[in-house]
Amino acid sequence: MLIRGRVLWFLRRPESRDDLAACSYDEDGAVLMRDGLIVQAGAYDRVSQVAGENAAVIDHRPHLILPGFIDAHVHMPQMQVIASYGTELLDWLNTYTFPEESKFRDAQHGRRIARLFLDESIRHGTTTVAAYCSVHKSSAEAFFEEASARNMVVIAGKVMMDRNAPDAVLDTAQTAYDDSKALIETWHNRGRQRYAITPRFALTSTPEQLEAAGALAREYSDCHVQTHLSENHAEIAETMALYPGLQDYTAIYEHYGLTGPKSLFGHCIHLSEREADALSDSGSVAVFCPTSNLFLGSGLFAYHRYNRREKPLRVAVASDVGGGTNYSLLRTMDEAYKVIALQGEKLNPLASFWQITRGNAEALSISDHVGTLDAGTDADLVVLDAAATPTMALRKETIGSLADELFLLQTLGDDRAVREVYVAGKATKSPF
Ligand code: GUN
């Protein structure tokens, strides 16, 4: 299949809004896809020659064609938690989140929400997620089955949690180990699925359970690890009281062998310099969740400081729905821009779009497959319309540069700006 439009992807992180050398951009561009992969992307003249004269063309002009967005931290069982009023993290978990996640005891409910979750992600232009399922093994099975049916690249795992929550959302160190292991054996590297060992956070895991998570991480060193770290002051204080021998929050995860280049730590807002060094030294990833951090009043993530320190942190960006308030990575980057502005800095729009495509793919160690339009990678694409609403259309009339158009998309865009999404080469919106 040959699609035509304004084709953009990133070769490296753009240094400024003028750094077009970091981009591959063709005003009259095209992408040729076959068997779920990109055969070639670039100038229409060149790509259409490869496609041959009789190839059917789907014309997306004047819209932008980019790699599909990647959400590096999101909670599938929180679709009905999003927009819950009035609490900070620990109250929010106890009041809204744990009761909601209890409903996933019912496998039917898990299947329904997994289906709706992936559809809603795709509808917002997100083609890859690193997702938390509930504690129940069946919720992860449902998630992987639905992702598999859509041929999506996903990283996901059953949450491990064995204390400080209602019984209906607790496992044990042993059952968490056994269920995670069985899920890994069935789903990890099956098709495009990957498994993430997922201890929720140190507060809801006993030392025995973190030990079990570490054992899994050693046995399956190819799997990701995902958890939460240093999100909220009360969380940090309660956590340190549970692990009195260890010097700081990060040291807990280090102690149990859970840091490393495939480890994704949600939030990382209140890290000490020692903790940031430890994450950097181990190649771990800090995940910035701007809408969630603002909504729960958790704090401001030091995006530029983490990127620029002597030992830089690997950083990803994520929605964190349902603590986060929108599935859209456009809405997410709008809030990221404001969080960074409150710290007296700016995030250039080219770097924003790099972050939610190639940047997140690199942080998740999946950039050989997604996040770019390089030949041979997976044909996961989003088609964006910068004039999707009357407000956007009017503002677009005044815009000259690609960077300004991206900034308009980020500041005013949401699911309405998503014209089409291709997952493994298949259009998901139009009946092509
Ligand atoms: N910390 C532990 N669990 C959660 C969760 O579900 N959401 C957020 N934002 N933080 C957490």
Ligand code: FE
């Ligand atoms: Fe989270």
